[in-house]
Amino acid sequence: MVLTDLKIQESAYISKILLDNDMKRRLYDLGFFxxxxxxxxxxxxxxxxxxxxxxxxxxxLRRDMAERIEISYEE
Amino acid sequence: xxxxxxxxxxxxxxxxxxxxxxxxxxxxxxxxWPGKTVENAFGxxxxxxxxxxxxxxxxxxxxxxxxxxxxxxxxxxxxxEYDVAIVVCDAVCLERSLxxxxxxxEILSNVVVCVNxxxxxxxxxxxxxxxELEKILGVPVIxxxxxxxxxxxxxxxxxxxxxxxxxxxxxxxxxxxxxxSILSSDFPKIRYNPRWIALQIxxxxxxxxxxxxxxxxxxxxxxxxxxxxxxxxxxVGAILMESRRISSLVVTFHKQNYNETMKKWxxxxxxxxxxxxxxxxxxxxxxxxxxxxxxxxxxxxxxxxHFFELKLFDLFHFLAIPSFLTDLLLSGVYRTVTWVVSVxxxxxxxxxxxxxxxxxxxxxxxxxFNLDYPFMKCHACGKQSLTMxxxxxxxxxxxxxxxxxxxxxxxxxxxxxxxxxxxNGRFPAIISMITMFVIGFSNSFLGSIMSAFTLTMIILLGIxxxxxxxxxxxxxxxxxYPSSFTLELPPYRKPxxxxxxxxxxxxxxxxxxGRAISVAAPAGLIIYLxxxxxxxxxNMITILSxxxxxxxxxxxxxxxxxxxxxxxxPANEIVIPILMLGYLSLGSMTEMNxxxxxxxxxxxxxxxxxxxxxxxxxxxFHFPCSTTILTIKKxxxxxxxxxxxxxxxxxxxxxxxxxxxxxxxF
Ligand SMILES: Nc1nc2c(ncn2[C@@H]2O[C@H](COP(=O)(O)OP(=O)(O)OP(=O)(O)O)[C@@H](O)[C@H]2O)c(=O)[nH]1
Ligand SMILES: [Mg+2]
Numbered sequence: 001m002v003l004t005d006l007k008i009q010e011s012a013y014i015s016k017i018l019l020d021n022d023m024k025r026r027l028y029d030l031g032f033f034x035x036x037x038x039x040x041x042x043x044x045x046x047x048x049x050x051x052x053x054x055x056x057x058x059x060x061l062r063r064d065m066a067e068r069i070e071i072s073y074e075e
Numbered sequence: 076x077x078x079x080x081x082x083x084x085x086x087x088x089x090x091x092x093x094x095x096x097x098x099x100x101x102x103x104x105x106x107x108w109p110g111k112t113v114e115n116a117f118g119x120x121x122x123x124x125x126x127x128x129x130x131x132x133x134x135x136x137x138x139x140x141x142x143x144x145x146x147x148x149x150x151x152x153x154x155x156e157y158d159v160a161i162v163v164c165d166a167v168c169l170e171r172s173l174x175x176x177x178x179x180x181e182i183l184s185n186v187v188v189c190v191n192x193x194x195x196x197x198x199x200x201x202x203x204x205x206x207e208l209e210k211i212l213g214v215p216v217i218x219x220x221x222x223x224x225x226x227x228x229x230x231x232x233x234x235x236x237x238x239x240x241x242x243x244x245x246x247x248x249x250x251x252x253x254x255x256s257i258l259s260s261d262f263p264k265i266r267y268n269p270r271w272i273a274l275q276i277x278x279x280x281x282x283x284x285x286x287x288x289x290x291x292x293x294x295x296x297x298x299x300x301x302x303x304x305x306x307x308x309x310x311v312g313a314i315l316m317e318s319r320r321i322s323s324l325v326v327t328f329h330k331q332n333y334n335e336t337m338k339k340w341x342x343x344x345x346x347x348x349x350x351x352x353x354x355x356x357x358x359x360x361x362x363x364x365x366x367x368x369x370x371x372x373x374x375x376x377x378x379x380x381h382f383f384e385l386k387l388f389d390l391f392h393f394l395a396i397p398s399f400l401t402d403l404l405l406s407g408v409y410r411t412v413t414w415v416v417s418v419x420x421x422x423x424x425x426x427x428x429x430x431x432x433x434x435x436x437x438x439x440x441x442x443x444f445n446l447d448y449p450f451m452k453c454h455a456c457g458k459q460s461l462t463m464x465x466x467x468x469x470x471x472x473x474x475x476x477x478x479x480x481x482x483x484x485x486x487x488x489x490x491x492x493x494x495x496x497x498x499n500g501r502f503p504a505i506i507s508m509i510t511m512f513v514i515g516f517s518n519s520f521l522g523s524i525m526s527a528f529t530l531t532m533i534i535l536l537g538i539x540x541x542x543x544x545x546x547x548x549x550x551x552x553x554x555x556y557p558s559s560f561t562l563e564l565p566p567y568r569k570p571x572x573x574x575x576x577x578x579x580x581x582x583x584x585x586x587x588x589g590r591a592i593s594v595a596a597p598a599g600l601i602i603y604l605x606x607x608x609x610x611x612x613x614n615m616i617t618i619l620s621x622x623x624x625x626x627x628x629x630x631x632x633x634x635x636x637x638x639x640x641x642x643x644x645p646a647n648e649i650v651i652p653i654l655m656l657g658y659l660s661l662g663s664m665t666e667m668n669x670x671x672x673x674x675x676x677x678x679x680x681x682x683x684x685x686x687x688x689x690x691x692x693x694x695x696f697h698f699p700c701s702t703t704i705l706t707i708k709k710x711x712x713x714x715x716x717x718x719x720x721x722x723x724x725x726x727x728x729x730x731x732x733x734x735x736x737x738x739x740x741f
Contacts, residue, residue, distance in 0.1 A: 022559075023559045024308075025137075025139060026136075026561060027561070029136040029137035029311075030136060030171070030563075031171045031315075033311075033312065041338060041341070042338070042341060042342060042345060043345075044345055044444050044445055044448065045345065045347045045445055045448075046447075046449070047448070048447070048448050049444060049448070049560065049562065051341070051345075051564065056168035056169075056201075057168045057171060057563060058563065058564040059561060059564075060444050060447070060560075060561065060562040060564060062447065062451065062560050065560070
């Protein structure tokens with residue numbers, strides 16, 4: 001399952017990030033890491049980017065990026 | 076007296092600049108969106124006999140930089156010499172803030188942790204055990220609410236007292252620890268933490284430029300092996316896990332859904348149906364308020380200045396000052412300057428506070444969120460819309476603000492297209508053309524609504540052009556795919572209306588106005604001399620405008636208009652006064668405070684509806700002012716881009732004028 005499969009208001013845990021190193025590093029700094037709980041908050045008018053909640057922060061990711069983050073419902 | 080150098084670091088939008096202002100009493104700009112500060116600033120203050128120099132840095136998520144504004148911060152943190160670092164944390168997302176705290180504490184020992192936004196955390200029923208956190212980290216931890224100045228005394232005390240000499244350490248996987256101890260065993264004495272230097276060496280060569288003395292023979296021998304086994308993920312993971320562990324020990328959430336109101340508003344502002352219309356309405360609303368409420372003060376200022384002009388004229392006459400000098404000073408300098416003041420001051424004094432209000436509320440990042448998709452389709456970045464918003468105030472600020480865009484290519488796109496947003500200096504010229512030639516005269520309610528509507532359409536044209544040009548550029552000279560995009564949406568915050576008004580009037584309005592006046596005065600002088608000093612049996616104005624006239628007429632304008640735009644290069648504000656002075660110098664002198672009179676003058680020089688439309692088009696699409704060009708040169712470190720930023724809009728503007736002229740004539 002990937003992040004874009006998450007419906008609005010649903011949450012899950014990040015299991016793997018399939019992006020290049022630079023991007024991965026960026027996401028780590030924003031708190032996206034294995035085991036982080038993530039909630040899908042809403043979509044923008046054009047369906048991309050999508051807003052997620054990680055910890056107390058609200059972060060928007062483009063759809064193509066969100067598609068490359070794997071998640072699972074169990075921690 | 077003892078003195079200390081103190082750096083303020085932290086994630087974007089946690090209130091660093093607010094803390095900075097509270098500590099130093101200065102007025103560094105703050106705003107409710109990540110990326111407000113893009114340059115280092117410093118200020119001085121004194122506390123209990125210690126003089127402190129405080130540095131406000133741009134926000135950064137980590138010490139590994141991605142964007143330019145983050146590089147400014149991380150280079151400072153890692154390699155500048157200073158005594159204390161205050162890491163400002165967000166009490167609402169402490170875990171992420173701790174990540175940066177830990178990274179910093181690996182580099183520095185003298186760290187003070189300032190957990191800001193305590194008031195927000197309290198409202199969201201999040202409690203933080205600061206004592207426990209202090210015990211775990213081993214450095215002073217101070218809770219503050221910088222906006223209401225709570226906790227600042229404690230922060231000051233902690234800063235002057237802190238004297239810590241150990242780095243925070245936690246363990247990395249064993250293979251990394253082994254590498255670290257082998258590498259660091261051979262270091263000479265350095266002022267950095269050997270553990271951190273060892274990690275940097277494993278990462279790449281960059282560190283050798285900053286700290287060349289660690290490049291010993293043994294280090295070089297071991298380099299290849301250590302770099303092969305090095306996995307950055309393990310380091311980041313260790314730091315993240317440690318912050319997660321600490322935060323779980325000190326943070327308690329008493330309420331599950333503490334973000335409901337923000338989500339509710341976001342659902343409206345970013346909704347498929349309402350999102351973009353609301354943003355357009357806001358643009359229209361701001362423009363309408365600006366136009367409607369600046370009419371009266373504007374004409375009041377005109378009347379005052381006119382009254383003084385007559386008095387001054389009498390005075391000059393009384394003092395028997397030669398009439399040439401009187402004319403030069405009064406008709407040339409005084410009129411240009413007062414024109415600029417009366418036309419510029421009221422709209423700016425309304426526009427800037429309104430804009431700052433939206434900024435403080437947290438609306439700006441929502442615009443970027445809504446518009447990212449179309450920008451992505453043009454291979455650009457949604458944050459470009461933030462720079463465009465800033466460009467509405469001042470293009471030079473917009474260009475500087477483009478630092479928040481990570482990818483260089485996308486940053487250049489944003490910079491080159493920024494002048495398609497008419498800055499405040501261009502509003503009045505466009506608005507007066509709309510009033511005179513498009514809607515006719517009325518200071519009425521309906522009149523200002525129509526003007527605002529037309530101006531909104533003109534800005535939309537600028538936005539469309541931005542998309543088009545961004546697309547074309549990224550298909551030609553700036554080829555490339557859209558890079559990654561992450562954008563943080565801050566919580567909505569109640570703006571502090573009083574300070575918003577005071578600050579935006581003092582810092583922005585008066586600043587921009589001062590710049591305009593300092594250009595307007597000499598410009599008025601030069602134009603007057605150009606118009607009145609005889610050369611070759613004529614005068615410079617006539618010669619120059621006659622020279623430009625054929626080309627001007629060709630594109631549906633005239634020579635004087637082109638000349639006014641050229642002479643207005645230092646500041647767009649003076650284009651209209653120059654134009655009027657130029658026309659008037661050719662005929663008889665008239666007052667130029669009244670739009671009716673102004674229209675008569677223009678019409679008598681052959682202006683038609685078409686000329687006005689073309690004037691507006693050229694006003695929207697022409698070279699940015701000299702300040703902006705210099706900023707572009709500085710930001711992109713190349714005259715080539717600056718030249719392109721000059722020619723690109725100019726050619727587009729002239730071409731559009733030519734096009735409308737052809738269409739009109741047939
Ligand atoms: N409620 C509350 N708001 C605060 C506090 N401190 C700062 N703010 C608000 O938070 C927003 C961001 O403040 P800034 O000082 O601009 O943040 P910054 O860390 O300098 O941001 P960047 O320069 O973008 O990195 C502003 O709207 C401030 O008014 C606080 O203690 N309480
Ligand atoms: Mg700041």
